Amino acid sequence: MKKNLILLTALLCWAQLLLGQDIVPLRGKVLSKEDGSPLPGALVVLGDSKKMAIADEEGIFELSAPEGLYSLKVSYLGMLALELEVVVPHAEELVLLMEPDVQSLHGVTVMSTGYQDLPAERVTGSFVALDRDLVGRRVSTSLVDRLEDVTPGLILNRGPNTGRDQISIRGRSTLFANTAPLIIVDNFPYDGPLESINPNDIEQITVLKDAAAASIWGARAGNGVIVVTTRSGTRGSAPRVSFNSNVNLFEETDPFYVPQMNMGDFVDIQKRLFESNFYRSQEISPSKPALPQVVETLIAERDGRITAEESERRLEGFKGSDLRSELLRYYYRPRINQQYALQVSGGGAANTYLFSLGYDDNLHEIEGNGDSRWTLQGKNSWNFLDDRLTWTAGIYLSKSKGNTGTQVPQDDPYTRLADDSGNALPIYFTVSQRYVESMASSGLLDWNRYPLEEIGTLDIMDEGLDARFQTGLSFRMLEGLQAEASYQYWTNRGRDRALSPQSSFYVRDMINRFSQIEDGVVTRPLPLGDILDLAESDAYSHTLRGMLTYRKNWEGKHQLSLIAGTEIRDLQSESNSFRYYGYNDQLGTSKAVDFLTRFPYVYNPSLSATLESNQSHSGFTDRFVSFYGNGGYTFRNKLDLTASIRKDQSNFFGLDANRRGVPLWSVGAGWTLSEERFAGFLKGSYLKWKASYGYSGNLDKSLSAEMTASYFNMSSFALLPNIPAAHISNPPNPNLSWEKVAIWNTGIDFESATGKYRASLEAYRKKGVDLVGRYDAMFSSGFLSITSNYASTQTSGVDLVLGADWLPGKLKWRTDFFYSRVSDEVTQVDIDYSASALAASVYNANAIPVVGKPIFSVYSYPWAGLNPDTGSPRGLLDGEPSENYSAILSAASLENMVYHGPARPTDFGAMRNTLQWRGFSLSANVSYRFGYYYRRRSVNYFTLLRGQIGHGDYERRWMEPGDEEATQIPALPASANSQQNTFYSNSAVLVEKGDHIRLQDIRLGYGMEKDRMPWLPFARIELYGYANNLGILWKASDDVLDPDFQTSKPLRSFAFGLRMDF
């Protein structure tokens, strides 16, 4: 009882403190009249009392003043100032609706860091905000595509070795560690696949590019941060229903895109190889490998099984067929993507809600394959205690399903898949046709492979369920002081199921391989029936965040905003796979098999193996504990100072506890010159200068400072199968630490008084230190390569955005222009790359850190033309033309190799023109990339002389003296010479400039609104068409192929869609 009394007293004291005695609070809310959205940062001034307040993220402000009548002034950039009289105390909450100032429409953008929303004019860092319209302009199923050409400094990497390195923001700031930007969805780091996010649910994307913007995300922000905010309802609005649907049609895959040599020439080469006994060892090999059909034909002729005429007839047939045409006929089809999204949103006086449902259905370019995705989202918020307490809760589900059972067959390039009357023809894969025919009556299963009969019969499904639950509480404890707690649970379950029926070649082949024939009786260790492969993965994460924010405003002169918080994160995943033999899908039964005994192969008893169990297990744990803080100070609405700090600790493997954490920080300053009195000539326009400096980090979880070992079971083929063993995956490396990126950024933002012209220019310099790299180790270390901190890089660049509304009238014309320049160079490398390592690295498109050169560079061997007598390629050896390829290769060094330039664009961007007239809008986007080089493909005589078809350049090769005037393509050598081939494929003659300009896309839309057309049954409807990948307008090189697409054609696509608001 006594205890309760004390508590009560304490509570009363608290209330006393809050209420004051003669001063009465005034609460209100500033909203946009247009859409009811809150206007955070709006300045509210109470009469002459000089009492001021700044509206918070909800648009809510609070003032306190003695009772009386006051005039209240509200101002907000881009809105008409509001002035009204109020009586204090005021019974209810004031709702102040502001109208947009048509004269000055600038500066209403809100930037989200994932921790807070900032009005654009308060930021000191480098942010790019993409609103709903910009995100929705493109038609695509993925989010990543929508960032291209609208985000200065961001580029989608194309070309070799870019699969794991899709996006670069302001160049590459790491060498070999994780290269992906951090993705934040609704304020939490997103762990799932990006494909699970439906672009239709996105309200805004903010890209954080410099330290001031990103360092609040700490050790994972080194590659930039992409903050995705999904849509939510707005308070006080009636239910709004909107619907979006589109169909996107793609061009058919073009297997003829990369030129290929003439089939007749190729058949002749295989014939020549046969005649020189090249295939003899394979023909007599006890493994009975499948041989090319030309070779089988010639063997049959040699052995007298067919006549010379028949052989000739068949060879002519091969010369006239082409597997690519067969693929086009039987396998490829135009890809069709369909997308539907429905959304309902709204809000009451104290709550908001939003529900959305999305469905995507994609028919792939290969017959029989496709995928689909359902997404469901619900997001609510409720306010209590006079808006002091806000509770938000959201759920996001995504269920995807894909079928990729049909694989495009690979075989001899002249293979026919069907005969003239359309019957499926067999091909031979594991064992030769001769062997299959000789075993026809042995009791084995049919060993022919009929690719056409398998289209759509393999049931290979992958299913995924991705779910996020978020909830948060925020409580305003005091004026300006707010406490927040938020929590996210994320889970992703994946299930791959591959059912290969016994009728499929894969299963028949496996069963046959292990069959034993004794006295004409076939026994089968691998039982008849289907094979079922299952793989399951399960991942989840918990993230809990606690945060305090404090905002204070001293009479319009000083504004202070502080954030401090802590976050704890635990991500775990586990996956398992297993296989069942003799499976019967109808009965749901399978058969037990012997995984321990080695069984000899029926076609070659000297080979034996145990049955594959396909069992694997893996699990990962990713844990973080982080502390962060951020402060902003604004003086008289024109001078901004910001600072942030974050410390991350993780279970980063092996680092001892004191090395686990790394503090990363940033500082920034901004100066709104247009607010200064001396800059009167800028009146009405907006001009701001900003600068920032700080660090963000990057890490590679696969690394460890301590020695680590991987544990596994010996394979089924091993001499002593299935025993447990280990290998050392990381040598001990006590000096390992996290990568750090120091970033300088400065920029100016300008908008003319009428909003007609907009410009922003930013310049930056990034210094990557302690970069982790994989470099060639001394072989005597027991490792081929070592991953360690070993290099530093410097990247500098410029991002320029220009925008203009040329015609503001009925016909509107707007231009948006983006230009980015990125140049990077390696400033220090601990390891001296030996000439040999450099030469070796020419063979692939990997990063080669060389001091003073870009991370990705193109080097080549100098080219001295073809030998006029023989047509052999010549390089330079001691300055003289030479055909001594092994000497050229071993003498290669940084000094004598040709450095062409960067392998990635240094200057790139886009220009978008938009025309609007009545309801029509037409926009076209032209993008460009300059300043880089690539290596063209050409003939590979080494593989050609081993019987593989080669490049179309073969037709233009040197054939007789004099040809060297017209061609640079070497003559066909008498025998395969791998060094000659290595030299030629990496010689200067094959390096091309990548510069080009392309017409990326065109969008045409027609919208109708009820306001203008009262007869419409909906509030708004838009019909649109969108065409993508329209083609190259100009390129520097004569190469027939697109510089960025050397292996397959970028497919054009045409989309049609409609968007309705009810």
Place this chain on the structure above:
Amino acid sequence: MRKLIKNLKAMGFAAVAALTISCEGFLDEKPSKSILVPESVAEFEAILDNYDRLSNTAPLPFLYSDDYWTTEPNWLRFSPWQQRAYAWSMEPYLLEETPQDYFNLYRRIFMANVVLEKLDEGPDWKQEDIDRLRGRALFFRASGYFELAVLFLAHPAEGTASAPKIPLKSSSRFDRVDGWLDASQAFAMILADLTTALPLLPEKTALPTQPSRFGGYALMARIYLYLGDYGKAAESAEQVLEGGFELIDYAKLNMDLAFPVSGFNSEVVLFSFMGSQSMVTSNNAAFVDSLLVRDYDATDYRSKFLFRNTAGFHSFKGNYTGTPDIFSGIALDEVLLVLAEANVRLGQVDEGLVYLDRLLGKRIADYQPMESMEGEEALETVLDHRRKSLLFRGQRWMDLKRFSVLDSKRPLLQRKINGETVGFEAQPGNFRVMVPSSEIQ
């Protein structure tokens, strides 16, 4: 207000403190299931059980040997380094190729060093575990340096003038070479490691891939034979005879099988293998010289056991691995041959021939023991049977080098490539593979 801030501060500190305390265990979780920092006996044992890495011997000694030849179309299918090795290039690897022999052997040494370093920390393990692991690790380190020495260094009897050297790695540090060894330094270290290892190795091992004490003695015998220390070679080989290994009676084998013997059979003393080198070792490309095949007597079961007819050529099937992988370990037959040769060379001709009789009794039909003969003739006989028994065992290159240095037998080996004849003069100085150029900085 001030009070409030003070309270908040206190709360903040409390929260931070609570989190920091609870982090200790939270952040100690290992990030992946299959990757871990080895701590226990079993975890270190698993490293030494990785026979695929530790017992996988260098391919070059076979590639350089005259145990096989191939046709030109087959040679065209070799990878570039194999083609160069076939032509006896002592720098066979191209820049972009991994020098497999050198790299694999140093990886073996690294793995051994990792275990030895752990044992030096004095872990709290049972003494028998410590001994066993130390014995095995020293054994693998010695075997690694021995293979390196045969390939890359001069024979110690050649003297140290301008002798080539190989890196010494005595720790697991990847960024440091601990010195450079010439042949005599290398062998001093190899013998020291092996001598220490012998008493620590168990007589019986849990897996047939693990080295036993007898395996250690067998390796010791092989090393001393190479060095020409016949007394110690015989002494070590005699120890192996205590191990209860039994010769296979070739008369009782089914020669029609793809591989007439299975791996891990009763003759195998020490297991190791040379992984198949695609074309080079495949039985449709690696053929045995028909003159050598013809040299076997009709009563000799070995020719039926070792060779098979592949499209008119003789290919090899007598692998003691029971698979296409070449057996490079030590079997009882090699041990008996060491005893025979060492005794004959030491002048104990009759004792030597008894060992040979013991072997040939299980190899030749109706075998009659050797009649007494002169030392020179006896040595020729023993070496002839060494050649006929140890084909495709990866030992021929070592023998050629030994005979060249110690016996001054210096034949000219020849092969036909691209219509040209390529030769190798078995001069002592020619048996030295170059250390990869990237290693010398």
